[in-house]
Amino acid sequence: MERAHNFFAGPAVLPLPVVEETRDAVLDFANLGVSIMEVSHRSKEFDAVMLETQKDALDIMGLSADEYACVFLGGGASLQFAMVPMNFLAKKADYVITGEWATKAFKEAKIVAESVKAEAVKVASSEEANFTYIPKELKWSPDADYAHITTNNTIYGTQWRTTPDVGAVPLVADMSSDMLSRPLDFSKYSLIYAGAQKNLGPAGVTMIIVRKAWVEEKARKDLPTMLKYKTHVDKGSMFNTPPVLPVFVVGRTLKWIRAMGGLEAIGERNEKKAKMIYDVIDAYPEFYRGTVKNPEDRSRMNITWNLPTPELEDLFVSEAKKRRMLGLKGHRSVGGCRASVYNSCPMESVEALVKFMEEFYRAHK
Amino acid sequence: MERAHNFFAGPAVLPLPVVEETRDAVLDFANLGVSIMEVSHRSKEFDAVMLETQKDALDIMGLSADEYACVFLGGGASLQFAMVPMNFLAKKADYVITGEWATKAFKEAKIVAESVKAEAVKVASSEEANFTYIPKELKWSPDADYAHITTNNTIYGTQWRTTPDVGAVPLVADMSSDMLSRPLDFSKYSLIYAGAQKNLGPAGVTMIIVRKAWVEEKARKDLPTMLKYKTHVDKGSMFNTPPVLPVFVVGRTLKWIRAMGGLEAIGERNEKKAKMIYDVIDAYPEFYRGTVKNPEDRSRMNITWNLPTPELEDLFVSEAKKRRMLGLKGHRSVGGCRASVYNSCPMESVEALVKFMEEFYRAHK
Numbered sequence: 017m018e019r020a021h022n023f024f025a026g027p028a029v030l031p032l033p034v035v036e037e038t039r040d041a042v043l044d045f046a047n048l049g050v051s052i053m054e055v056s057h058r059s060k061e062f063d064a065v066m067l068e069t070q071k072d073a074l075d076i077m078g079l080s081a082d083e084y085a086c087v088f089l090g091g092g093a094s095l096q097f098a099m100v101p102m103n104f105l106a107k108k109a110d111y112v113i114t115g116e117w118a119t120k121a122f123k124e125a126k127i128v129a130e131s132v133k134a135e136a137v138k139v140a141s142s143e144e145a146n147f148t149y150i151p152k153e154l155k156w157s158p159d160a161d162y163a164h165i166t167t168n169n170t171i172y173g174t175q176w177r178t179t180p181d182v183g184a185v186p187l188v189a190d191m192s193s194d195m196l197s198r199p200l201d202f203s204k205y206s207l208i209y210a211g212a213q214k215n216l217g218p219a220g221v222t223m224i225i226v227r228k229a230w231v232e233e234k235a236r237k238d239l240p241t242m243l244k245y246k247t248h249v250d251k252g253s254m255f256n257t258p259p260v261l262p263v264f265v266v267g268r269t270l271k272w273i274r275a276m277g278g279l280e281a282i283g284e285r286n287e288k289k290a291k292m293i294y295d296v297i298d299a300y301p302e303f304y305r306g307t308v309k310n311p312e313d314r315s316r317m318n319i320t321w322n323l324p325t326p327e328l329e330d331l332f333v334s335e336a337k338k339r340r341m342l343g344l345k346g347h348r349s350v351g352g353c354r355a356s357v358y359n360s361c362p363m364e365s366v367e368a369l370v371k372f373m374e375e376f377y378r379a380h381k
Numbered sequence: 382m383e384r385a386h387n388f389f390a391g392p393a394v395l396p397l398p399v400v401e402e403t404r405d406a407v408l409d410f411a412n413l414g415v416s417i418m419e420v421s422h423r424s425k426e427f428d429a430v431m432l433e434t435q436k437d438a439l440d441i442m443g444l445s446a447d448e449y450a451c452v453f454l455g456g457g458a459s460l461q462f463a464m465v466p467m468n469f470l471a472k473k474a475d476y477v478i479t480g481e482w483a484t485k486a487f488k489e490a491k492i493v494a495e496s497v498k499a500e501a502v503k504v505a506s507s508e509e510a511n512f513t514y515i516p517k518e519l520k521w522s523p524d525a526d527y528a529h530i531t532t533n534n535t536i537y538g539t540q541w542r543t544t545p546d547v548g549a550v551p552l553v554a555d556m557s558s559d560m561l562s563r564p565l566d567f568s569k570y571s572l573i574y575a576g577a578q579k580n581l582g583p584a585g586v587t588m589i590i591v592r593k594a595w596v597e598e599k600a601r602k603d604l605p606t607m608l609k610y611k612t613h614v615d616k617g618s619m620f621n622t623p624p625v626l627p628v629f630v631v632g633r634t635l636k637w638i639r640a641m642g643g644l645e646a647i648g649e650r651n652e653k654k655a656k657m658i659y660d661v662i663d664a665y666p667e668f669y670r671g672t673v674k675n676p677e678d679r680s681r682m683n684i685t686w687n688l689p690t691p692e693l694e695d696l697f698v699s700e701a702k703k704r705r706m707l708g709l710k711g712h713r714s715v716g717g718c719r720a721s722v723y724n725s726c727p728m729e730s731v732e733a734l735v736k737f738m739e740e741f742y743r744a745h746k
Contacts, residue, residue, distance in 0.1 A: 020414030090455020220624025259585030
């Protein structure tokens with residue numbers, strides 16, 4: 017079966033070599049005569065995978081293992097929406113609301129705030145403009161327990177292009193949809209979480225990068241064991257059985273990132289891919305109506321646009337599908353079209369899409 | 382690579398046809414030209430997998446979808462240790478302590494009890510005899526919010542052979558290590574949870590079977606969204622991105638269980654496999670020293686024994702490994718030897734083990 021052009025927003029395309037290595041490991045892992053799905057997580061062979069994956073993640077991000085821990089948990093970013101405030105909200109936390117996932121993170125913070133008599137503060141929001149931009153005027157609280165942002169907004173196609181300055185307050189980021197997609201000073205963040213199924217691997221595992229001293233000094237001690245970051249940091253992410261195959265795939269994807277040249281090279285390639293699509297949007301702005309207000313807020317991961325009518329949008333998606341381009345329908349909450357072009361999306365897929373966009377424009381302008 | 386004889390306690394052996402179907406789906410799922418790791422969980426193709434897997438699970442257990450829901454979450458049984466009391470502990474809950482996992486479940490119940498000013502009660506425990514039997518004299522509280530048991534004790538090789546009568550109190554069971562291994566009146570249970578990585582699939586997904594009316598009427602409403610069973614029941618286990626590949630594998634394993642003849646046939650086969658090993662233990666009781674006190678408490682899933690010396694145990698494990706039999710070392714907390722013979726463990730592996738046990742006895746008696 018020929019590979020489709022995969023523009024799904026997540027789960028999403030993975031590098032072909034990673035898919036092939038996983039296929040092989042599903043039949044036989046490490047020459048043990050058992051599948052990666054059948055091997056004990058306490059085996060020395062899997063233990064080596066876990067350690068190397070954690071090391072590669074921190075290395076790629078330029079972080080020291082003395083300062084940061086990398087752990088892998090289930091439950092997706094959605095569980096992190098709750099675990100962050102459960103662990104760290106004592107008095108007050110700041111949230112910037114830039115889309116649906118930020119809204120959900122804030123909702124969970126409010127639920128936790130209620131139970132511990134603390135406060136979750138909406139520092140800024142672009143909701144009034146349907147999340148078409150990233151707020152720039154931000155009044156952070158200098159005494160907050162932490163500040164929370166969502167670096168890329170999968171549904172609305174916006175992205176924080178720079179890390180905001182929150183002073184001495186610990187910065188927490190949901191990077192699910194742009195994790196490891198560009199060079200960034202990751203040391204400005206105290207906690208980063210990312211559901212794997214966009215830039216890192218398959219669904220079923222969330223990568224969490226957290227400053228160990230913050231956990232040690234500030235995280236609550238009286239939570240259920242599984243919901244404490246300290247549990248997982250102390251046990252090297254092996255407190256209980258981790259999602260073995262998903263962690264293996266993340267490990268292979270990190271090797272692929274290194275082989276591609278690391279975040280500098282990945283970031284350049286992502287810039288190039290996104291520009292190819294934005295160039296078509298900008299060439300025919302009456303036809304391909306980009307949804308993001310300010311060009312500087314445009315996401316390099318999720319590119320969103322409308323066509324003149326919903327009928328044309330449906331036709332665009334179904335004609336694309338005939339050309340084996342999948343996942344171009346916008347999120348069900350906003351409609352329109354969306355191309356997700358994560359790290360692993362190959363240049364050929366973007367070329368095919370751009371070619372089709374040109375053709376479709378000429379046929380229906 | 383020839384398949385090894387896999388006696389790992391979990392993650393554990395899967396049916397070979399399931400391994401092969403998964404390998405194929407890792408390359409191409411549903412003729413879409415994308416991997417099962419790359420497909421949107423909102424695609425109609427994966428939606429069909431989710432619905433069929435939930436239906437097959439309830440069908441196999443003889444439960445009605447009107448009364449019960451089947452949901453798939455991350456975090457393993459360890460997260461359920463916390464979610465059960467978080468959702469249902471208001472006043473008092475009864476726990477029977479039959480091993481390490483029951484102890485951990487009870488520990489989480491006490492943490493939650495503290496925070497909601499409720500009580501977690503140890504109804505009975507076999508800890509004083511190193512968990513070598515299942516307590517029979519049980520004084521359940523008629524006014525408990527629920528009663529909790531661990532139906533199979535992976536480390537100590539014991540199993541509840543019958544479902545205890547807890548009257549009108551909702552019965553909750555951790556069935557991680559004997560889920561769907563035998564016919565059982567599942568309607569006696571209000572909530573069953575099982576980490577998939579023993580009888581159901583790979584690590585990274587937990588199956589939860591729960592009585593819908595209990596959730597609706599009794600579960601707490603003010604918890605973080607991801608930690609409420611109601612969230613997942615209401616959304617058909619699709620509130621957020623589920624662990625797609627692990628759910629797919631569970632689905633294929635359920636099809637395999639049906640093809641094998643369902644729980645009656647699976648149960649008979651498991652009885653036969655366990656008896657073959659226990660027969661060797663009983664034939665040479667001074668050499669293969671079964672750790673379970675009462676024969677009626679012996680697990681059909683995890684068979685545990687000691688040899689006369691730790692040196693002989695090490696030799697047994699290493700000689701077995703040379704014959705491609707993996708995972709025969711007892712849990713690190715208790716030592717000794719253990720053979721885990723879950724549903725998917727083929728008869729040939731048990732035959733190979735029994736043959737080796739006879740040889741080893743003759744060589745070292």
